[in-house]
Amino acid sequence: MRTDIFARLDREPEPPKIEVPRMTRTRLALFGGTSAFYLAMVVAVLLSTWLVTLDWKIMLFRPYQQWPEIHGFLDYYVVLGQRGPTAVMVAAWLGWRSWRQHTLRPLLCLGAALLLLNVTVGAVKLGLGRLGPHYATEVGSAELFAGGDIFPSGHTANAVVTWGILAYLATTPRARRYLSALSAVVALGVGLTTVYLGTHWLSDVLLGWAAGLLILLALPWCEPVLAVAESWILALRDRVRDRIRDRRRLVPSLPVASGGPRPGYFPQRPPGSEEPARGPAGVAGGRAPATRAGVAGGRAPATRG
Numbered sequence: 001m002r003t004d005i006f007a008r009l010d011r012e013p014e015p016p017k018i019e020v021p022r023m024t025r026t027r028l029a030l031f032g033g034t035s036a037f038y039l040a041m042v043v044a045v046l047l048s049t050w051l052v053t054l055d056w057k058i059m060l061f062r063p064y065q066q067w068p069e070i071h072g073f074l075d076y077y078v079v080l081g082q083r084g085p086t087a088v089m090v091a092a093w094l095g096w097r098s099w100r101q102h103t104l105r106p107l108l109c110l111g112a113a114l115l116l117l118n119v120t121v122g123a124v125k126l127g128l129g130r131l132g133p134h135y136a137t138e139v140g141s142a143e144l145f146a147g148g149d150i151f152p153s154g155h156t157a158n159a160v161v162t163w164g165i166l167a168y169l170a171t172t173p174r175a176r177r178y179l180s181a182l183s184a185v186v187a188l189g190v191g192l193t194t195v196y197l198g199t200h201w202l203s204d205v206l207l208g209w210a211a212g213l214l215i216l217l218a219l220p221w222c223e224p225v226l227a228v229a230e231s232w233i234l235a236l237r238d239r240v241r242d243r244i245r246d247r248r249r250l251v252p253s254l255p256v257a258s259g260g261p262r263p264g265y266f267p268q269r270p271p272g273s274e275e276p277a278r279g280p281a282g283v284a285g286g287r288a289p290a291t292r293a294g295v296a297g298g299r300a301p302a303t304r305g
Contacts, residue, residue: 160212
């Protein structure tokens with residue numbers, strides 16, 4: 001049995017007992033408070049309140065011109081909120097976790113969270129149709145219902161969900177605390193980076209944080225559905241594996257003893273080729289076979305006429 005640090009990378013012999021988060025009173029209270037904050041942000045933008053005025057002040061301040069020396073770094077840092085690269089990185093880690101713990105729950109949780117993110121955030125984006133700061137047309141306007149897709153911030157919401165799912169799936173309280181702090185710092189930085197670059201209003205980022213947090217808080221409601229999906233997928237895998245195993249058993253095997261006869265090989269003739277006609281003597285071409293005397297003398301036997 002291995003006792004070094006690399007033993008933690010081996011697959012566990014049996015599936016561990018993982019405590020699935022439940023919808024507790026604390027989580028319900030956080031979900032309700034975040035929902036109220038979400039609605040307050042939407043109403044504040046719809047009514048063009050002080051929040052929209054603050055959006056314009058930050059936009060006209062142009063942070064990317066005030067501190068240009070960090071522009072290059074933040075161009076790379078904001079990638080931590082892009083859905084494609086972050087989903088691939090986190091899926092690779094959770095795929096290894098699924099293999100090691102004999103369960104599909106990590107990957108299913110990630111898939112469910114990303115599905116909820118696309119549906120909820122995408123619906124609000126298309127419904128409100130807000131334009132971004134670079135495409136604004138009227139100073140002081142909320143720029144709503146203009147065909148945009150900027151409110152709430154997808155970068156921010158994706159950063160909250162993608163990195164927060166690691167804390168949600170942590171198996172120890174200590175790991176959950178550390179990963180929660182790390183994901184919060186990453187999501188906070190991604191949101192503020194989009195404001196610095198001028199791609200989002202501040203209100204977009206505030207609503208993105210709330211949208212991502214709502215999805216993480218609602219995941220315990222999805223756990224029963226994920227458990228059913230995992231059982232169905234594993235049962236389907238077992239059925240496919242049994243079918244393949246049965247087919248292999250039906251194929252007859254013919255072992256050949258050492259030194260025994262081998263199956264003959266008969267090369268196929270090319271299409272259109274015909275077997276040459278045989279003469280009376282049964283030799284191709286109608287010629288008689290050479291006699292022993294003729295062969296011994298090195299010449300074919302002479303014939304009369």
